[in-house]
Amino acid sequence: MGTLLLGSSLITIALLLAYNYLTLAVSGQNQVAPGWPALLVALVSIAAKEWIFHYTKKAGEKLRSNLLIANAWHSRTDAFSSIIVLIGVAGSMLGVHWFDLVAALIVALIILKIGWQLVWDSSKELVDSSAEPEQVEQLRETLFTSEGVLNVHDLRTRRMGQDILLDVHIQVSGDISVSEGHQIGEHAAQQLLKQHSFINDVIYHIDAEDDHNVNHRKSTALLPLRNKVLSDLKANWPDMPKIQKLTLHYLNQQVDIEIVFNTTQLKSGPTPLNSENIKQQIIKRNKQLPWLGKVVVYIQQNTNP
16 A cells, blocks of 8 residues: 555656646746756765665565665655756756756656556556466466476466465376375475475365366266265175275266275185185276276285284
8 A cells, every 4th residue: 555655656746747847848947057056965965865765676686675675766756856957957067947948847757657557557466356467377377387297277476465375276197196196296396485485385286186177066977976876886795805904086076986995804605706706896886876987906915923
């Protein structure tokens, strides 16, 4: 808000400056030619204000403060005002009084531009605007260089002062564990924060598949969770061997299952149970389940003595 007020003040100053000098020119009022002391004071003022500008601007960039940066530009406009005095004094001393008017109008335009830029930048922050397109592209490129990231979508940015908040969906392989997917996201987020100082926080969502433009929360066809999957499998095959481990993959609107059995759980019979015929039994007995996708069966050897 302070930057917005300062920018508005600069715009007002620029308009008043132009108005006063134009009024003076139209009135034809005679001006008294100044002496050398006025010229010297103008030079000292320009040098001092320019030093203040660079010092304050550097501090503002270091502290990431828009208000300090705006104050720095305010100091530069003071230097421009001193330039008006310098040119006007020199012109008057040489008898060319219109130098004063031309210089004043040029500097008024410069001050007006600076004020408008401050107002515009501050307004974008107040209305919660997003990052610039080139910044978004830089963020996207950084994400794609991070290990394990297959795709990026729904990348959204939001300004908070000088900082930018990032929300992004990161696609990883559907065959990895939840914890590995989380680590891929953490590495990608840390890489963003390290390489882009304007990023303040990263919120990421890990996707096992590309769900861009798909609103799953509006879908009524929710896939079953673990308890329901186990219940259906056991209901359709009551004598199914005891499951040692069950891993579920929710991909392409289906549930791919990986089942591990222990050799001690496999009953002997006329047809020996192995991974292939167990798989075929599961597929045959559960073919009516619309959510069932791929089935992978592993037989774990009993390592107990």
